[in-house]
Amino acid sequence: MTTILHPTPDNPIPGKPQAGFFDGAGGRKIRYAVFKASAPATRGTIVLLQGRNETIEKYFETIRDLTSAGFWVATFDWRGQGGSERLLPQPGPGHVEHFADYERDLTTFLEQIVLPDTRLPFSIVAHSMGALVALSLAPMLASRIDRMVLLAPFLGLSGQAIGERGIVAIATVMRWFGLGNLPVRRDKERPTPFASNPLTTDSRRYQRNLALIDARPHLRIGPPTGRWLSESFRAIRRAMRREHLTKIIVPTVILAPTADALVPYLAMEFLASNFRAGHLIPIDGARHELLQEADRYRAQALAAILAFLPEADGEEADLSPRTMEDA
Numbered sequence: 469m470t471t472i473l474h475p476t477p478d479n480p481i482p483g484k485p486q487a488g489f490f491d492g493a494g495g496r497k498i499r500y501a502v503f504k505a506s507a508p509a510t511r512g513t514i515v516l517l518q519g520r521n522e523t524i525e526k527y528f529e530t531i532r533d534l535t536s537a538g539f540w541v542a543t544f545d546w547r548g549q550g551g552s553e554r555l556l557p558q559p560g561p562g563h564v565e566h567f568a569d570y571e572r573d574l575t576t577f578l579e580q581i582v583l584p585d586t587r588l589p590f591s592i593v594a595h596s597m598g599a600l601v602a603l604s605l606a607p608m609l610a611s612r613i614d615r616m617v618l619l620a621p622f623l624g625l626s627g628q629a630i631g632e633r634g635i636v637a638i639a640t641v642m643r644w645f646g647l648g649n650l651p652v653r654r655d656k657e658r659p660t661p662f663a664s665n666p667l668t669t670d671s672r673r674y675q676r677n678l679a680l681i682d683a684r685p686h687l688r689i690g691p692p693t694g695r696w697l698s699e700s701f702r703a704i705r706r707a708m709r710r711e712h713l714t715k716i717i718v719p720t721v722i723l724a725p726t727a728d729a730l731v732p733y734l735a736m737e738f739l740a741s742n743f744r745a746g747h748l749i750p751i752d753g754a755r756h757e758l759l760q761e762a763d764r765y766r767a768q769a770l771a772a773i774l775a776f777l778p779e780a781d782g783e784e785a786d787l788s789p790r791t792m793e794d795a
Contacts, residue, residue: 472551473501474525474684478676482506482532490580492547493572499524499551500544500581503531507538512614512778513586515578516543517598519622519757520562523550523687525680529673530759530770534593537774540586544577546570546597549689560690561651567699571605578612589614591777595759596622596731600700603739604707607715616720617773618746619758620728623704623735627666636701642694652697655690666729668755670762677760708735713743720746721776723769725754725761 472487487501501524505511514534516527524543531541545552547570548563555563564570582590590613594602599621602609606616625632635652642648659681660666662674681688692700706712720743724736733750740748749772751758754765761769 472499474551474680474687475528476525476676476680476683479525479528479680482528482535486585489552490544490576492552492576493569496547496555496569496573497553498544498547498573498577500542500577502581502585503535503541503543505538505540505587506535509538510540510587511538512589512591513540513542513582514777515574515582515590515592515613516541517574517592517594517602518543518546518550519596519598520546520692521549521689522595523680525684525687526677527759533770534773539777542577542582542586544573544581547573550687556649556693559686560655561649562689562692562696563649564696564699567601567604567703570601574601574605575608583612589778592616593619593773594621595619596756597700600703600707603716604703606718606720607712610717613718615777616718617723617776618720619723619769620725620731620756621722621736621739622700622731623708623739624732625730626732627729635697639694639697639701643698648695648698649693651691651693653691666755667757668760668762669765670760673760708739708742710742713739713746716743716745718745719776721772722746722748723751723758723772724748725751725756725758725765727753728756730756 473481475481483503483506485501485503489497489499492498523545534541548555592602592613599618602616603621625635628635659678662671668674722736722740724733726733740746751765751768754761758769759766
């Protein structure tokens with residue numbers, strides 16, 4: 469496990485997880501980990517889905533909070549990032565061939581890892597790009613997932629040098645001319661200083677995440693490729709259609725940071741207004757990475773997650789075959 473997961477001095481591994489790799493779509497190696505609940509009464513399993521350029525290690529603190537509350541947590545690194553297999557000969561750019569590959573990997577994870585190895589009921593907690601994958605796949609998840617929490621779902625892009633339409637146009641042209649595997653901009657040699665970062669107001673968590681990448685630079689990816697952007701915006705358009713949203717019956721909470729400089733808050737409001745199964749909860753003043761935010765914002769997000777997801781069912785936990793085996 470120590471060679472699969474990478475703790476740092478201020479970011480230890482929660483508990484003793486099962487970690488390894490599974491074969492995703494096209495045989496790509498996908499790194500995953502399953503963390504058992506540390507509380508006596510089990511509340512089920514949270515499938516924790518990361519955003520772009522994130523890793524299992526970045527969520528160790530959140531995983532510890534969730535397992536302490538009675539949840540098992542099952543998570544994995546998306547293809548092409550973190551500890552999962554890269555998709556290009558040059559490992560730097562963030563790339564995907566087809567957005568549907570993310571959905572296929574999630575489906576495989578649910579079928580091969582979550583269903584046989586964890587505890588019912590299953591819920592999804594997903595951030596940013598991970599929330600877009602969950603939203604896109606949601607019509608097919610009703611028989612597997614009881615509830616979903618989407619944190620700052622990737623529904624658009626703001627705060628860039630050019631507008632969203634310009635970004636989409638550039639990505640589309642790159643793809644037309646066979647340049648979709650190239651990054652849309654140069655990789656920065658140095659990380660963004662905390663004072664000008666758009667992700668969090670918490671300097672300690674921000675520096676902790678930078679220290680992780682300093683210690684394990686292979687976990688990081690750089691700017692997205694033209695194809696990644698093109699595929700992602702196609703997925704956004706598809707997932708935001710009313711005919712798609714009406715097919716989703718999984719009860720869903722959308723946690724929307726009002727000071728998000730990356731995803732427009734209005735896009736999250738629009739989603740909620742057209743999403744019968746969804747309910748919007750604004751987190752006033754928070755930035756994009758709610759689970760990496762300052763305590764005053766992060767605590768609101770965690771409280772909303774824990775209040776919305778199923779309560780402990782002691783009888784069900786006691787009768788679980790895996791509980792009996794553990795005993």
